[in-house]
Amino acid sequence: MIIEKIKTKRIAVPLRKPFKTALRTLETAEAVIVTIHCDNGLTGFGEAPPTIVVTGDSLESIEGAIQHTIRPALTGMDVTNFEQVFQKLHRILVRNTSAKAAVDMALFDLLAKKMNVPLYQxxxxxxxxxxxxxxxxxxxxxxxxxxxxxxxxxxxxxxxxxxxxxxxxxxxxxxxxxxxxxxxxxxxxxxxxxxxxxxxxxxxxxxxxxxxxxxxxxxxxxxxxxxxxxxxxxxxxxxxxxxxxxxxxxxxxxxxxxxxxxxxxxxxxxxxxxxxxxxxxxxxxxxxxxxxxxxxxxxxxxxxxxxxxxxxxxxxxxxxxxxxxxxxxxxxxxxxxxxxxxxxxxxxxxxxxxxxxxxxxxxxx
Missing domain, CATH: 3.20.20.120 (Enolase-like C-terminal domain)
Structure with missing residues (x-):
């Protein structure tokens, strides 16, 4: 199950009511959606919202980390060798936890699809x-x-x-x-x-x-x-x-x-x-x-x-x-x-x- 493409796109969805905490007020949910496409036709999905006041990650930094560092590093790897893949994902750049999480989700989505079971199983x-x-x-x-x-x-x-x-x-x-x-x-x-x-x-x-x-x-x-x-x-x-x-x-x-x-x-x-x-x-x-x-x-x-x-x-x-x-x-x-x-x-x-x-x-x- 070889990684052929890693793609990103931004989404934005308004909230029903402003979300207010001690750190921020939010009226729109924004995120970067990630898809990983493999040679066997399977696609995995992931998501990373920008939460600058907690993780320090913005939409721009999430996309940049995925497109310029994670994508070239993981493309061509075999997802079934997942220990290699996850070790590399966490080794190639520090912090950037939201970008890593989105890619991680998509990888686990693919692994569970390969086994033909829901991810929780x-x-x-x-x-x-x-x-x-x-x-x-x-x-x-x-x-x-x-x-x-x-x-x-x-x-x-x-x-x-x-x-x-x-x-x-x-x-x-x-x-x-x-x-x-x-x-x-x-x-x-x-x-x-x-x-x-x-x-x-x-x-x-x-x-x-x-x-x-x-x-x-x-x-x-x-x-x-x-x-x-x-x-x-x-x-x-x-x-x-x-x-x-x-x-x-x-x-x-x-x-x-x-x-x-x-x-x-x-x-x-x-x-x-x-x-x-x-x-x-x-x-x-x-x-x-x-x-x-x-x-x-x-x-x-x-x-x-x-x-x-x-x-x-x-x-x-x-x-x-x-x-x-x-x-x-x-x-x-x-x-x-x-x-x-x-x-x-x-x-x-x-x-x-x-x-x-x-x-x-x-x-x-």
Whole structure:
């Protein structure tokens, strides 16, 4: 299964509602779609959104890395010798994790198609159905409360609530308002996106616990580089703490695990550089008794399908954050995993199950 062509094209899909976090506000989902074409007629699909505030990757840098470095390096290689291919993909350039992830997805899509099985089965096949949370963007408490009620009425039983944009007391007010509106049966997860300092984080998390607001976990309360601050928050609170932006690589995960800086790890393919390295992170975490969540950036069902297939294949991945395709005004992806409200079902077709993205094949470079 020889790689003959690697192509890219850009896509842009408006969001139904602006997506707001402590790091950015987004109104349109942009991405680079990648296809890898092999001599046996199979095509693999991948996706990389630009998330400059997290990965440092832009549309231009993603396309440049794929077209000028990855494409010439991998063209002519045999995908079935996948250890050679993935080692080369991660050796030929540093960082550029989003570009690597898109190519990695397409390679795994091809491998599963070659075996004629869905990707989650190729990777381990632990389960074929997942429950995703839904994200409440950070806004005024009243608006967030209204949004939370809307999502619960739509069938979601787990909400991921964004905080960390301004005063710590305002964040407590936000969660209090949401809990008041939705009752006690809905899970609430917080994501500060690095927006707090360690002392404020400890105060806020313990205060919310004292108020019995029922916060399941808090994701990345402090700056990504502040491993000591993350450990301080973990050691000083009963509420489980999850590392997200602090973990890009297996080496980052090992540091978190060795120093017990967090209770949980959020694996995202755009940070790890794809499934190949994500598997290594999960294995390290599982050996240490640390459960993982698999999350995503603002992606279409191409990237989310790859992340969901990885997550469904692993017993140690116990939480799922795959709501972004539901935020888009239009679904431009044909095939792939299927949504039914908060439930995601893996398709039975081989690989990612995706047949096309957008209308114009000639748009690929």
């Amino acid at each position: 190729y990777l381990g096949g632990y389960q074929n159905e997942l429950e995703t949370d839904y994200t409440v963007s950070v806004n005024a408490p009243e608006e967030m409360g209204e949004d939370a009620v809307e999502y619960v009425n739509d069938g979601f039983t787990v909400l991921k609530v964004k905080v960390g944009i301004d005063d710590i007391h305002k964040d407590i007010e936000r969660i209090s308002e949401i809990r008041k509106r939705i009752g006690n049966d809905i899970k609430i997860r917080l994501d500060a996106n690095q927006g707090w300092n360690p002392k404020d984080a400890v105060f806020a998390i313990n205060k919310m616990a004292d108020m019995d607001l029922g916060v399941e976990l808090v994701e990345q309360p402090v700056k990504a580089y502040d491993f000591e601050g993350l450990k301080m928050v973990t050691d000083s609170t009963i509420t489980p703490i999850m590392a997200d932006e602090s973990v890009f690589s297996p080496e980052d995960a090992l540091r978190i695990i060795t120093n017990r800086c967090a209770d949980l790890i959020n694996i995202k393919l755009m940070k790890s550089g794809g499934i190949y390295k994500a598997e290594a992170i999960n294995r390290l975490a599982e050996a240490a008794g640390i459960e993982c969540m698999t999350g995503s950036m603002i992606e279409t069902r191409v990237g989310i399908s790859a992340a969901a297939h990885f997550a469904a294949s692993k017993k140690n991945v116990t939480r799922f954050d795959f709501d972004s395709p539901l935020m888009l005004k239009e679904d431009i992806v044909n095939g792939g995993m299927v949504y039914s409200k908060n439930k995601i079902t893996m398709q039975t077709e081989p690989g990612l199950g995706i047949t096309s993205v957008g209308e114009f094949e000639e748009a690929y470079k």
